[in-house]
Amino acid sequence: MSKNTQHNVHGVMAEFKGPREIMQAAEHFRDAGYKDFEVYTPFPVHGMDRAMGLKPSKLAWFVLCGGATGLAFGLTLQTWVATSAYKLTISGKPFFSYQAFVPVCFELMVLFSAFTAVFGMLIMNGLPRWYHSVFKHSTFHKASSHGFFLCIEARDKKFDQQASIDLLQGLGATNIEVVED
Amino acid sequence: MQNESTVQRPHLITPGINFKEVSDIVCKPVEDKTPKWWFIAFTGAVSLLLLLLSMLSYLIWEGVGVWGLNNPVAWGFDIVNFVFWVGIGHAGTLISAILFLFKQKWRMSINRFAEAMTIFAVICALVFPGIHVGRAWLDFYLFPIPNQMAMWPNFRSPLLWDVFAVSTYFSVSLLFWFVGLIPDLAVIRDRAKTKTKKMVYGIFALGWRGANRHWQNYEKAYLLLAALATPLVLSVHSIVSFDFAVSQLPGWHTTIFPPYFVAGAIFSGFAMVVTLMVLARELFGLKDLITLHHLECMNRIILATGTMVGYAYAMEFFTAWYSGNQYEAFAFVNRAFGPYAWAYWIMISCNVISPQLFWSKRIRTSIPLMFIISIFVNIGMWFERFVITVTSLHADFLPSSWAYYSPTWVDLCTLAGSFGLFFTLFLLFLKFLPMIAISEVKGVMPEANPHHGEAH
Incomplete structure (x- = not known):
């Protein structure tokens, strides 16, 4: 991938099977030192804040x-x-x-x-915001109903496109896609 | 499957349903072709709504003389209907806020429905003080708005407290309801087949994408709203009861009124939820999500609050006798045996006797019987407000000013019309919005626990 398209990438996004799988993946990325990653779930998954290393809401x-x-x-x-x-x-x-x-x-x-x-x-939460890069993922329409998604964002210091794809593959994710801004 | 407690709790929804199926079941009424019965019911509701609008126009054109009010009875159907509708609304807030704080997970299947009922009931309620003032075009006098007469409302009057209580209640209920709806509107947006639908639901879903950082603030906001709505709902009906209790009239001037009104409000509201829920789960095929267990829980609350209401009726009598005040004693004897004895005994049979049948599990879990009893409770609670308002007023201190109050046809048609307003809004809700909180139901399913299926 050439340099000038690189900055347009929002992140690498993948789908997980259920609450347990996505939580394990989040814990993995937290332990690996990632900060700018986000999970998208149809309902709040209990314990996810800790799994992602987030501080409580202010x-x-x-x-x-x-x-x-x-x-x-x-x-x-x-x-x-x-x-x-x-x-x-x-x-x-x-x-x-x-x-x-x-x-x-x-x-x-x-x-x-x-x-x-x-x-x-x-x-x-920065809402209302009707446009967002994650909506470009081909199966993201499931995220509100029964899909569990994780996105490693390009702005993270540790972000490396290929390494992220490999990591997600290793964690058993499906539909791994690079989403652009 | 491991269970955290050794006690087997009843399933909240039919087991074996997955996340996608929950979305499918709840979205079905919104996505399917509108059933024929809906159009028939909607026609009926809109006809009644038109009746309400014509009654209101007639009233504003002609003046409050078209009502049956007379000299001692200056509060009639208008106030009775107002208190009745506000009371109906309270069950929704109880389910959405108080049961949420108590972590009663069974509430998740019924809260959306009950909250919608709250909002529509409060809209119906707000009509009545608005027209009761006589000159409806001067309603803005109720609010502290700077005006050219440099006139301000009297903040020491319970009637003004009521303006603040009910309008705050409406605003907070609407916010609470909308916050709950955001993730579910996103579900419909993401499932929409047509572009228009996607856009309309998309606008109201505010671009919700279910990010965990959003859920974090969302859950906090929801919890805070529940914590705010809980004292609010208790305050609202307490303040409504102050409209009566702060006056000097025997039969109204009692300290038991605030808790008694709150219990009565919850009682009547739950009865209305049961009435509507029994029909909706039948007509829309929601029996897997709203199970008999949910209905039974509600019937238990009806039994508990009905008993509290019965206690309050008895305690009022006791206090009237124990006070040694002859006006007070007369007001209550006159209630039960005077010219309005018929209304009093309707109230007692519907509110005190009928819910006691719910001690029997057979009756508590029988759909037709609970439907009938819930209707009785609705009728009884309307009569309770009628009895409190009218019997206390019609025979006050001076026998020379006593009079009998009867409603006119305008009063009766306005009451019927307010049901038209309620059901029109309710049917639109059933058709266009998810009537069960999708994300909340999913959150309490055993599969939603990240440790589900792990050995301890």
Whole structure:
């Protein structure tokens, strides 16, 4: 393969038989020192994060911030409305009756947290993104239903096209293909 | 095959089905030619929806005088229907969130279905406060929107808490449902035969490709949403009950209301899930994924929550007597033996007596019987809200202001029409979206465990 086509390669991709096989393959690549490889499965395979050597998701921290913002917003809004913007005397109760503000504070906290959880997840995953190189693999349409795929990406420092193909073959993978960007 | 525990647990789905077959079974209704019964049911549902739309137009044109409301009874069918529909929705959240946190794996086969029901029920519920205000074109007054009158809502009113609770509930349920749908929409996208279908489902699947780095964040988001939805669902019906409990009216002003309303909501929602599920699994051939075990589990929850509701009814009476307050005591005696005794006893027979039949395993596992009982529970729970709302209002403190409330034809047609809205949305869901969470079911299959088949 000539040099100028080399940089267009996204990676080497192959299909595995099931959860057990793909997990063993992931462990193998992790132990061999690969970093930029990805597995594609129809459902989250339990233990795969460790098998790939990944750190846990940081999403919860963003959600915590989202929830705190919602709570602060709810309390500020209600306090401002009740004590300065629109003072209403109701049964002689104090304007700042914080006990009555609890439900709305709580609801806004949940609302902001939920939005942060969903949109944070999508942003961290880089979705929506309707085009991706892995979709070029000839049997990748199985990945959402019953196919288990592993892709060694070209950006990995240890990447070597032929060596990757050989490695995947040795691990019992099928449909080994080079996918281009 | 080795099992981790020595206790044999019932299979979650029929054993021997592989991953591809799960996709095939769930996608079949979406991919096959639409069956004839679907068109018949859809025609019926749309007719009722049109009835709802004409009733709403008539109401907005003419004013709330077309309803049967009178002077003491200012809350009638509108509020009864609102509480009924919100309650129905709660089972969906219970199944999707609370059972998820408790790692009840049997939920995986029914959560999508129940969540869809939640969303459609909440849409039906939202119609009623919107029209109940009388001048529906001023509904935006409910929200804290800056306006030229520099006017702001009263945050110390439970009715305003309700606006926030129900709209948050709707938004969070919709997000939760959509997040669950993303991987399954990708399944349909990848199986699509036509270009249009591939594109439409593809757009909504957001380019999902099942990468493990994505699943990592996805699972975390799902867990967090479940953890958020759990207190949320409890808060929503508690706040709905505050609409009543925070007032000073005998029959409404009780501290038992929040837990009692939540139990009732879950009770009615599960009954609705059973009603719909029995039909859907029959009509779409989903018996391998939604087994008798799932239905039995739901019936057990109906039994448990039905008993809680029965306890609450008894406790209300006890408190009324024990309080020594004559207005309170009168409100309850009048409920059971006054002019609305017929409604009260319908409620008791449907909600307290009928679910007790589920103690028998024969009845709990009989499809026709559970279908009938679930319908009874639906009826009973509608009457519960009717009894709470109307009987407390119609005979308040001054006998001179007492009056009997009866609905008009507009009230009745609006109620019927709200079922049209619900079933129209539900039938569209059954036709166009996977009604079982494909990736979640696969995740709890024994084959999904990477150590499946290994010796310990």
